[in-house]
Amino acid sequence: MAVHPAAGPPGENDASNETTAASSSTTSIVKMGMDKDLEKGPGLAEQQASQYPVHPSSAGEPEKRVDTGEDGGDGLAINPPPINPMDPSQFPDGGLKAWTVVFGAGCAIGASFGWINCIGVFQEYYETHQLRAYSSQEVAWIPSLEAFMMFGGGLWIGRIYDNYGPRYILLAGTFFHVFGLMMASISTKYYQFLLAQGVCSALGASMIFYPSLSAVVSWFLKRRALAMGAAASGSSLGGVIFPIMVERLMPEVGFGWTMRICAFLILALMIVANLTIVSRIAPHPKPVRPKDFVVPFKEVSFALLALGSFLSFLGLFLPFTFIILAGRAHHVPPNLAKYLVSILNGASTFGRTIPPFYADRVGKFSVFLAMTLLSALITLCLWVPGSGTAATVVFAVIYGFSSGAVVSLLPALIAQISHIHQIGVRSGALFSVVAVAVLVGSPIGGQLITNSGFRSMQGFSGALMAAGFCVYFILWARLGGLKGKKI
Numbered sequence: 335m336a337v338h339p340a341a342g343p344p345g346e347n348d349a350s351n352e353t354t355a356a357s358s359s360t361t362s363i364v365k366m367g368m369d370k371d372l373e374k375g376p377g378l379a380e381q382q383a384s385q386y387p388v389h390p391s392s393a394g395e396p397e398k399r400v401d402t403g404e405d406g407g408d409g410l411a412i413n414p415p416p417i418n419p420m421d422p423s424q425f426p427d428g429g430l431k432a433w434t435v436v437f438g439a440g441c442a443i444g445a446s447f448g449w450i451n452c453i454g455v456f457q458e459y460y461e462t463h464q465l466r467a468y469s470s471q472e473v474a475w476i477p478s479l480e481a482f483m484m485f486g487g488g489l490w491i492g493r494i495y496d497n498y499g500p501r502y503i504l505l506a507g508t509f510f511h512v513f514g515l516m517m518a519s520i521s522t523k524y525y526q527f528l529l530a531q532g533v534c535s536a537l538g539a540s541m542i543f544y545p546s547l548s549a550v551v552s553w554f555l556k557r558r559a560l561a562m563g564a565a566a567s568g569s570s571l572g573g574v575i576f577p578i579m580v581e582r583l584m585p586e587v588g589f590g591w592t593m594r595i596c597a598f599l600i601l602a603l604m605i606v607a608n609l610t611i612v613s614r615i616a617p618h619p620k621p622v623r624p625k626d627f628v629v630p631f632k633e634v635s636f637a638l639l640a641l642g643s644f645l646s647f648l649g650l651f652l653p654f655t656f657i658i659l660a661g662r663a664h665h666v667p668p669n670l671a672k673y674l675v676s677i678l679n680g681a682s683t684f685g686r687t688i689p690p691f692y693a694d695r696v697g698k699f700s701v702f703l704a705m706t707l708l709s710a711l712i713t714l715c716l717w718v719p720g721s722g723t724a725a726t727v728v729f730a731v732i733y734g735f736s737s738g739a740v741v742s743l744l745p746a747l748i749a750q751i752s753h754i755h756q757i758g759v760r761s762g763a764l765f766s767v768v769a770v771a772v773l774v775g776s777p778i779g780g781q782l783i784t785n786s787g788f789r790s791m792q793g794f795s796g797a798l799m800a801a802g803f804c805v806y807f808i809l810w811a812r813l814g815g816l817k818g819k820k821i
Contacts, residue, residue, distance in 0.1 A: 425553065425554060425555035426553055426554075427554050427555055428554075428557065431553075432561075435549055435553055435612060436553075436564050436565050438606060438607045439547065439549060439565035439607070439611055440565045440567060441607045442504070442546040442568070442603070442611065443542075443543060443572075444572035445568075445599075445600040445607070446539035446546075446569075447484070447566070447572070447741075448569045448572015448575070448576060449511075449576055449600065450484055451572065451654060451679050452572075452577040452679075453480060453481065453651075454654050454658050454674075455576075455577045455581065455675055456476065457470075457474060457477055457658070458672075459584070460527070461473050464527070465524055465527070469780070471780035472524075472780075473780070474777045474779065474780035475776075476527055476528055476532045477655055478772060478773050478776035479528065479533065479536070480535070480539075481651060481769070481773070481776075482772055483533055483536035483540055484543060484769075485540070485769035485772060486765070486766050486769030486770075486773075487540025487541060487544070487769075488761055488763075489627060489765075491540060491541055491544045491545070492757075492760070492761050492762025493622050493626070493759050495544060495545050495548050496618065496620065496755065496757075497617055497618070497619040498617050499545075500548070500611055504608050504611060505608060506538075507537075508538065508601065508607075510535070510537050510538030511535050511600060512538070512597045513534060513535075514535025514536070515594075515597035516597050517529075517530035518531040518593050519589070519590040519591070542604065544761065544762065544765075547562060547745050548613070548757055549611050549612065550565050551749050551757055552613045552614040557694055558746055559690040559743060562742060562745055562746050563687050563689070563690025563691065563693075563743070564686075564690075566686045566690075566741065566742035566745075567683050567686040567687050567738075569686070570679050570682040570685075570734075570738055571683060573676070573678075573679025573680075574679045574680045574683070577672075577673070577675045579592070580592055615755075627762070628763075630752075630756075630759075630763050634812070635813065636751060636760070636764070639748070639751070639764065639806075640767045642706075642806040643771070644768065645771075645799075645801045645805060646706060646709075646771075646801075646803070646806075649775065649794065649796065649797070649798030649802075650709070650741075650795075650799060651775055653729075653730075653737075653795065655776045656779060656780075656783070656791060657730060658674050658675060659788070660717075660726075660788045660791075661674050661726045663788050664725075664726060665723070666723050666726050670723060677734065678734040681730065681731040681732070681734030681738070682738025684738070685705070685734060685738025686738040686741070689701050689739035689742075693746070696820065697815075697819075697820040698743060698747055698750055698821070699750075699815065699821040700815060700820075702739070702743045702744070703803070703810050706799065706806055709736040709737050712729060712732045713729075713733065714793070716729045717729045717795075718792045745761060748760055748761050779791040779794065779795065
């Protein structure tokens with residue numbers, strides 16, 4: 335708002351002109367200072383916003399005035415623009431607090447997805463101990479239900495996250511995950527393992543996994559794939575540590591105390607996660623409507639991503655479930671075979687960090703497509719025809735690397751084709767499709783082993799990942815990959 339000098343004698347007009355010039359200079363200095371502060375980052379922007387409050391309807395609200403003299407003059411009008419937390423300039427893309435959230439998410443994902451990654455150890459153990467009276471297909475329902483509950487929980491957990499943020503979901507997930515494992519430690523019957531480990535613990539893992547990833551998304555934009563890959567690497571570390579713990583502790587303290595020790599470790603990791611994970615963006619409560627979970631599938635890009643993920647994950651988890659049993663059938667020494675899951679997960683640590691690092695530079699979809707193709711090829715060209723120690727270990731290393739990249743990059747792809755306020759519900763919708771795939775994948779693989787042996791299960795796994803690659807390629811081309819765009 336302009337400051338008009340009052341009419342008067344020439345001398346007074348000169349003084350007024352000087353006052354006007356000083357006011358204009360003050361206005362310029364204030365605006366320049368505010369612009370610089372806003373450029374420095376969200377922290378200063380929030381401080382500036384609290385210093386100069388902006389109402390939601392700032393266009394129609396009275397302007398804030400700053401007095402420029404002692405004579406009760408009109409003053410200067412200052413109306414700084416409202417700060418949009420979704421604006422690309424507002425994402426920190428680094429800093430102590432953002433990377434602390436990544437660290438906490440890594441602990442949470444290690445406790446949830448890392449535990450799910452060691453399902454192959456329990457498949458082998460149950461078949462030779464408590465559940466030896468059951469077939470591979472029947473025992474496989476426990477790890478497959480475990481994976482289903484973890485992925486399928488995203489259908490409703492995503493909406494709760496969008497409405498209320500991560501805090502209460504993480505607390506509830508910690509309780510269910512630890513309680514389920516404690517109950518599994520005293521289980522003796524098939525249905526007890528199914529409910530305790532397959533449902534209760536896995537439900538808690540799901541309530542831990544999704545809020546952790548979604549919170550990381552809110553802090554990063556340009557370096558999002560790298561940050562999510564770093565957080566997802568926690569699942570690889572968990573997938574290395576937990577199988578070795580189980581294999582080493584079982585002979586020493588028995589099954590019951592082995593499960594309790596693992597549960598206590600998960601509890602310790604979740605204490606760290608609950609103290610560090612926070613979303614940068616305030617939740618926006620909305621009523622839950624069933625159509626919110628259906629609308630994303632009407633978008634061609636999202637539908638193609640969901641179809642490709644269904645096909646890929648139908649075969650992706652079969653090596654995790656059966657690599658120990660297949661290794662022993664293919665003449666891998668028993669003392670080495672029991673560590674194949676740890677080798678696979680150890681290699682996936684690099685797959686969850688190196689490809690995402692390059693994905694931020696050359697395109698997330700492009701790197702994801704390459705890793706999906708590598709997973710299919712190494713399965714069909716090495717795991718199916720190969721046998722013996724060398725072939726199995728090389729397969730575990732390469733497949734661990736490529737499958738780790740596929741799993742860690744998928745959430746970044748969802749975020750790339752979604753509005754940030756819809757990431758929770760859209761991630762849940764897509765992972766619910768993945769959940770169905772992992773639910774039926776392992777029992778089908780177990781039945782194929784019973785009917786035709788391990789080769790048929792291995793071929794089934796590779797063929798489905800190849801089919802998923804074909805769908806992903808169509809999506810990549812549709813988004814402009816063939817035209818040289820950074821996708």
